[in-house]
Amino acid sequence: MSTVFIALQANEDTRPIIDAIVLDNPECTVNRQPAMVKIDAQGKLTVRRETIEEQLGRPFDLQELQVNLITLSGNVDEDEDSLTLCWNS
Numbered sequence: 736m737s738t739v740f741i742a743l744q745a746n747e748d749t750r751p752i753i754d755a756i757v758l759d760n761p762e763c764t765v766n767r768q769p770a771m772v773k774i775d776a777q778g779k780l781t782v783r784r785e786t787i788e789e790q791l792g793r794p795f796d797l798q799e800l801q802v803n804l805i806t807l808s809g810n811v812d813e814d815e816d817s818l819t820l821c822w823n824s
Contacts, residue, residue, distance in 0.1 A: 739780050739809030739820040742773040749803045751790035752782075758790075759783050771805050779821040780809070 741756070743749045745767065753772050757765060763776040774780065787795045797818055809820030 737822045738775050738777055739807075739822065740773055740775045741780060741782070741807045741820060742771050742805040743800075744803040744805060745770055745772050746803065752787055752800070752803075755786040755790040756780070756782055759786050776820075779819060781820075782818040784816050 743753065749772065753765070753774065756774055757763060759782070760774070760776050760780050763774050763780060766773040766775065782797070782800070784795055784797050787797075797813065797815065800818070807820060810823050812819045812821070
């Protein structure tokens with residue numbers, strides 16, 4: 736299986752988003768750097784709007800990720816409820 740990842744700026748806005756990603760992807764690896772947080776997963780990584788909203792305590796539009804997104808790796812499958820990174824076979 737290939738690794739996919741998402742890297743976000745390390746700041747107060749992304750802390751609950753990162754927590755939500757880890758909750759939804761317990762097998763992921765979190766690499767915290769001074770200016771960014773990179774989250775790696777084998778095969779697939781899913782970011783769920785509902786889990787982010789629970790962590791933030793407010794409504795969240797997944798397009799808000801773009802503000803703090805540095806880079807990602809994998810094919811993107813996105814709708815208004817989730818963003819999934821994976822490599823197609």
